[in-house]
Amino acid sequence: MPDWIPGQGTQHHEDQWKVQTTDGQIFLTMMSPTAPHGLNVMRLRRQIETQTLDAAALSDTNMGDPVTGLTKIPDLLVMAEEDTDDTAKAVNSRDVQMVLEVVSRTNSLTEIRDKLHDYPRMGVPLYVVVDPRRDKKSVTVHSDPSEGPDGIHYRKTVPYAFGDTVTAGRWTLDTSTLKSYPADW
Numbered sequence: 006m007p008d009w010i011p012g013q014g015t016q017h018h019e020d021q022w023k024v025q026t027t028d029g030q031i032f033l034t035m036m037s038p039t040a041p042h043g044l045n046v047m048r049l050r051r052q053i054e055t056q057t058l059d060a061a062a063l064s065d066t067n068m069g070d071p072v073t074g075l076t077k078i079p080d081l082l083v084m085a086e087e088d089t090d091d092t093a094k095a096v097n098s099r100d101v102q103m104v105l106e107v108v109s110r111t112n113s114l115t116e117i118r119d120k121l122h123d124y125p126r127m128g129v130p131l132y133v134v135v136d137p138r139r140d141k142k143s144v145t146v147h148s149d150p151s152e153g154p155d156g157i158h159y160r161k162t163v164p165y166a167f168g169d170t171v172t173a174g175r176w177t178l179d180t181s182t183l184k185s186y187p188a189d190w
Contacts, residue, residue: 045137068127
């Protein structure tokens, strides 16, 4: 039976849930990707793959950290293809060069804040947040994770607007092709 039948609603299957951890807590998030969300992830992935042929840009892939024990499933992660292990259940976060998250309609502020807190602790050097919500329409690049009196955090944050050319590490992202969510969402 298909996931959606006109007039009969949506069925949710077990594989449509993300299981992620933050500081010993397990979070179960229902995935409800929309067309604009998927298009934004696809367009960013294509740009990255065009610029770095030796990189693997993986969507919705399990990522775990052997140091902290944290697990996440980012919208898009980028790593050297030679570092991928096709026998592993999860990508080692310490091998990831960049994570990109596209804020969905249902993302809570807590989830966004948790990822900003967890990714630098997981050894992710570069974290890009694309926010297509109509009142935001922004892209923020977080980088330079390091230890400080407040723990390990990203020490540099650069905001951009939709339409800007974004510099994220060795990548240049054209955000003019990104789609914002419809005004009635």
